[in-house]
Amino acid sequence: PEAMAPANVSLMRALGPTILSPGQFDRDALLVTLATAGKGRLVVALRQVAAAGEKSAELMLAEPVSKLMGHQDPEVCAAAVSAIGAMGWAASRFGEDIAEYLLKHPNVTCRIAALDALGKMGPGQSATVRGAVGECLRDQDPLLRQSALRALASMADSQHAEDIKALLTDASPGVRAAAIETLGHLVSISAEVESLYPPEALVQPLTELLADGRTRRAALTALCSLGNKAPEACVGAVADAVADQDCEIRQAACHALGSFPLRCGAALPRLDELLRSSDVGIRAAAATAVGAIGPEAISLAGAVAQLLSDDGEDTSTLTSQMGAGCRRPPAQLRLPRCAALGALGRLGAAEHVKSAVAALSDPSWEVRKASCEAFGAFGAVAREEHSALSAVLEDDAFPVRAMACYALGQLGSAEALAGLIEKFEDQAHSVRLHAVSAVGQLGEKAEEYAHDVFKLLNDPVAHVRASAAVALSRLGPSANPYAGVVAGLLAESDAEVRRASLEALGRMGRHGAALAEEIYERREYDANAAVREAANQALASLGAAGFLAQEGFAALEDSGVGRELGAEQKGFHGLGHHFAQIQETKKRVLNSGQWVKVFSEWGGVYIDAAGYLPTTDIGGA
Secondary structure, X not given: OHHHOOOOOOOOOOOOOOOOOOOOOOHHHHHHHHHHOOHHHHHHHHHHHHHHOHHHHHOOOHHHHHHHHHOOOHHHHHHHHHHHHHOHHHHHHHHHHHHHHHHHOOOHHHHHHHHHHHHHOOOOOOHHHHHHHHHHHHOOOHHHHHHHHHHHHHHOOOOOHHHHHHHHHOOOHHHHHHHHHHHHHXXXXXHHHHHHOOHHHHHHHHHHHHHOOOOHHHHHHHHHHHHHHOOHHHHHHHHHHOOOOOHHHHXXXXXXXXXXXXXXXXXXXXXXXXXXXXXXXXXXXHHHHHHHHHHHHHHHHHHHHHHHHOXXXXXXXXXXXXXXXXXXXXXXXXXHHHHHHHHHHHHOOHXXXXXXXXXXXXXXXXHHHHHHHHHHHHHHHHHHHHHXXXXXXXXXXXXXXXXXXXXXXXXXXXXXXXXXXXXXXXXXXXXXXXXXXXXXXXXXXXXXXXXXXXXXXXXXXXXXXXXXXXXHHOOOHHHHHHHHHHHHHHHOOOHHHHHHHHHHHOOOHHHHHOOHHHHHHHHHHOOOHHHHHHHHHHHHHHHHOOHHHOOHHHHHHHHOOOOOOOHHHOOOOHHHHHHHHHHHHHHXXXXXXXXXXXXXXXXXXXXXXXXXXXXXXXXXX
């Protein structure tokens, strides 16, 4: 409102209450609503809980929400089950109750919500739950069978492979599509299922499903999952799908060819033909497919280069964008020039680097962005052109600036560091994110900028903070003293920030090992599966390097902890040491029966049960 007001006018009142974004809510008000409100408000509140996802479990909302799963109104019941499912693994203790009671609910909407919830709880469900979901594969309702298939895929259940294969001939196209996607996923992750369905056993069902427009996209998705396990006999049908009239199917076909590039030799003649198609969308898709295959398709580099002068644009999706609000396809599927630039970079066709340089000044921001992306794909072979790419850091379009940052990181040119550091203050968060990631890619070449990267740990955007933590850990030993500050991110509500913090700590040697207990707590108790896996990987990395043999101050004895810091060591580099001291004191206080009252911004203040500071020195907090 202030920005909209004239300079000589002051606003006298706020324009209404603060508008909360999806997933944000007042917990106390929400609990009152769940306990007292009628159907309409209950459903809205439960949808808010579902939008918050795993954060709802951290706010201890699972129990009050679970009580509403038995609500007599089917809409409230389904909303409650969906909210429980959105909490993921943290709500898995309700899995058996959902399987035993709600999968038998008379209302099909509630049963579908129950299947979706069980799927979101992920692998590790009991045999009882998996069996109950498997029984739903024989339900009369095709939507329920589809939901059961998706749930089994999410559970990584390999015990119902035969039942899943039987549904490949189901009367419902939606069920057949879900069945092939599920089977492809299970074959890709389970050696047991792979032994039952080797590539030759999948040729016939995949070929039949690729021939049916209603199931073609699902078959392509299955081939993406299979990767190098995909049957080579299907390559021709996938290449034909690049010429499909549906842009989404063309995109899926490109992804599928990129999933098994070593088996795509048979597709090259067909793609060569499609590069000269009269349909602009098909020409763009063909070039994108060639790029997805990569160096194995280098023989088509000349044909792809011909599209650099193609000014066409596919507008076939414009009607659905305007009428149905569909998203616009990526530039590589609409503009042959963009597709050609990206493909030449992925092919590694170094003779066309100059063409990418020329495209940096194209009037279209999408072409300039594609040119930057091509530089990133060319990598070190285009390093001599870093100055031309650095000039694009001042482009008017923020997506171009962001992609230029990414490309400079891939080039690995230390000469670009000054420009990248300046982009840490860009107004567009995507530019800051790619800039700090690029600095991290440069590793120890950028160690002198560790303090600049450290500042982004306080960025208002979670993804930027996450990227800054990872980048900081890649700058070498000089950045390791920041481990304590990075560990502070473990308390954030954003799961990606916690995951990135753990990834970073796993690279920070003895300084990361000093925080092994905090990492272990995340491995055991975090609600997010990706965070738990990152904690496990961090402990494995630190253990493999021998850093977990010592604990606490002993792990940091080489850094001067426990000694008076010199003038050159004071300041921000001391934060890591200071945080380690705080953690050591925290353990002593907790073990002695004292407890933590409040944390300050830069450390912690420990207060015993009587309200007094303990006499133990707490490292100057």
